[in-house]
Amino acid sequence: MRVIEAGSLTLEPQIAAHADGMFVVLSDPAIYEYENEPPPSLEWLRARFAKLETRRSADGHEQWLNWVIRVPTSELIGYVQATVRGEGRAAIAYVLSSAYWGRNLGRQAVEAMICELVEHYEVRSLYAVLKRENLRSMRLLERLGFSVAAPEQQLTHQVEPGEVLMRRESQKT
Numbered sequence: 001m002r003v004i005e006a007g008s009l010t011l012e013p014q015i016a017a018h019a020d021g022m023f024v025v026l027s028d029p030a031i032y033e034y035e036n037e038p039p040p041s042l043e044w045l046r047a048r049f050a051k052l053e054t055r056r057s058a059d060g061h062e063q064w065l066n067w068v069i070r071v072p073t074s075e076l077i078g079y080v081q082a083t084v085r086g087e088g089r090a091a092i093a094y095v096l097s098s099a100y101w102g103r104n105l106g107r108q109a110v111e112a113m114i115c116e117l118v119e120h121y122e123v124r125s126l127y128a129v130l131k132r133e134n135l136r137s138m139r140l141l142e143r144l145g146f147s148v149a150a151p152e153q154q155l156t157h158q159v160e161p162g163e164v165l166m167r168r169e170s171q172k173t
């Protein structure tokens with residue numbers, strides 16, 4: 001994995017040493033309005049990040065790519081992640097500290113990750129599953145060229161009630 005420059009942001013391959021800074025980011029209750037929950041402790045997060053440094057799922061079939069997002073003041077403000085599967089498919093997710101919402105920084109970070117996935121990981125199909133009420137996330141994806149997947153794809157991806165699958169096909173530039 002490489003460091004990615006994304007405008008004013010830097011995306012750094014996530015390592016265990018990022019846990020201290022990311023624990024502060026991930027303790028922000030606003031980011032759990034629609035799903036998930038904060039890490040139970042710093043030790044838990046450090047162990048989790050150490051495990052993720054393998055960059056692979058336990059069965060070795062998926063690449064798990066995680067980058068933390070840094071602003072020029074050197075603060076960490078969130079992460080972007082991709083699960084790269086076979087046949088050029090990847091699922092993406094992202095979280096940004098609420099103090100930084102609404103400044104296009106989420107879009108900037110996700111767009112830079114997508115470029116990296118297309119250029120260096122042979123990704124062609126991109127997916128994201130989100131809660132239907134998560135309008136900020138939906139807007140971010142729409143602005144990046146994602147659209148709601150066809151009903152049969154929603155079924156294949158085991159999308160749960162209240163969730164929506166968004167997808168985008170990408171061309172190598």
Ligand SMILES: CC(C)(COP(=O)(O)OP(=O)(O)OC[C@H]1O[C@@H](n2cnc3c(N)ncnc32)[C@H](O)[C@@H]1OP(=O)(O)O)[C@@H](O)C(=O)NCCC(=O)NCCS
Binds near residue numbers: 094095103129
């Ligand atoms: C989703 C998330 C990363 C967006 O970050 P962000 O930096 O605010 O994103 P951006 O500023 O790049 O784009 C947000 C878009 O939503 C729009 N928006 C903001 N509030 C909105 C609202 N209440 N309803 C609809 N759209 C809204 C913004 O105007 C912007 O659209 P625009 O580019 O057309 O102006 C951030 O809200 C987050 O971390 N949320 C919690 C975690 C999460 O939900 N992750 C995604 C799981 S799928």
